[in-house]
Amino acid sequence: MNPSALPRKQKIAAEKPKEPKLPNLEDRKIPTFDQKDVTVVFVLGGPGAGKGTQCAKIKEDYDFVHLSAGDLLREEQQREGSQYGELIKSYIKDGLIVPMEVTIVLLENAMKDAMKKQNKSRFLIDGFPRKLDQAVKFEEAVVPCQFVLYFECPEEVLLKRLLKRGESSGRIDDNIESIKKRFRVFADTSFPVIEEYETQGKVKKLSCENSVDGVYDEVKKIFDNLFNQ
Numbered sequence: 335m336n337p338s339a340l341p342r343k344q345k346i347a348a349e350k351p352k353e354p355k356l357p358n359l360e361d362r363k364i365p366t367f368d369q370k371d372v373t374v375v376f377v378l379g380g381p382g383a384g385k386g387t388q389c390a391k392i393k394e395d396y397d398f399v400h401l402s403a404g405d406l407l408r409e410e411q412q413r414e415g416s417q418y419g420e421l422i423k424s425y426i427k428d429g430l431i432v433p434m435e436v437t438i439v440l441l442e443n444a445m446k447d448a449m450k451k452q453n454k455s456r457f458l459i460d461g462f463p464r465k466l467d468q469a470v471k472f473e474e475a476v477v478p479c480q481f482v483l484y485f486e487c488p489e490e491v492l493l494k495r496l497l498k499r500g501e502s503s504g505r506i507d508d509n510i511e512s513i514k515k516r517f518r519v520f521a522d523t524s525f526p527v528i529e530e531y532e533t534q535g536k537v538k539k540l541s542c543e544n545s546v547d548g549v550y551d552e553v554k555k556i557f558d559n560l561f562n563q
């Protein structure tokens with residue numbers, strides 16, 4: 335329908351979609367899970383650092399469930415009838431961080447699901463938290479993390495990987511404009527999360543410039559020490 339044919343009130347609604355109501359996490363002060371029963375490792379690094387690639391290998395060898403926050407958001411965006419679809423799409427396109435309430439609820443539900451259906455208790459949370467308030471809220475409402483696995487990589491290497499991935503990924507953010515915005519958000523907003531966990535002595539840092547297998551050799555040294563295979 336041509337919006338100019340609508341009365342003024344309806345015209346505004348047609349131009350600006352209504353913001354969906356977000357889940358309320360304000361009163362959630364007691365974690366859903368006990369750290370004794372559930373292990374969470376946050377896997378962080380710049381866009382294209384290889385978080386997903388390495389998590390796919392770790393989960394096979396150490397009985398972890400791999401939950402990529404980005405993948406969960408993309409799934410939710412595509413789910414028919416989702417009230418968050420449009421919001422998620424516009425945030426991802428601009429490399430911005432989706433309101434934490436949406437992401438935390440998706441992660442928590444995926445954890446509950448894996449515990450119930452697969453009897454799992456170890457989780458790699460990939461690409462989250464990306465902002466300090468998300469880290470605080472997740473640990474307060476869901477469960478504190480055991481440690482942070484941080485993949486460090488120079489931007490020029492990340493850029494090459496992302497542009498190559500963009501040839502086939504179909505991701506709406508694997509293009510030069512979105513990638514630049516994602517780098518900016520990582521440096522300004524997400525890196526402080528890693529710095530904060532560093533002050534808590536929880537960061538295990540690895541370079542991810544090596545080959546996939548070379549990086550994984552270093553990952554294994556960390557996981558072999560901590561988890562039974």
Ligand SMILES: Nc1ncnc2c1ncn2[C@@H]1O[C@H](COP(=O)(O)OP(=O)(O)OP(=O)(O)O)[C@@H](O)[C@H]1O
Pocket residue numbers: 379380381382383384385386387388404461495496498499542543544545546547549
């Ligand atoms: N060590 C590596 N050497 C070369 N290429 C790699 C390496 N690790 C991953 N890649 C490739 O780089 C691209 C990005 O990897 P991956 O998707 O695992 O990164 P990511 O950190 O999950 O990215 P994003 O933050 O965008 O989700 C993929 O095409 C992957 O095949």
Ligand SMILES: O=c1ccn([C@@H]2O[C@H](COP(=O)(O)O)[C@@H](O)[C@H]2O)c(=O)[nH]1
Pocket residue numbers: 381382402403404405407425426427428429430431432433437460461462463464507516
């Ligand atoms: O906790 C999160 C994780 C992701 N996002 C948004 O998704 C994209 C893509 O994330 P990837 O980890 O690269 O798959 C990211 O740029 C954000 O827009 C988020 O908002 N919160």
Ligand SMILES: [Mg+2]
Pocket residue numbers: 385386402404461
């Ligand atoms: Mg990824």
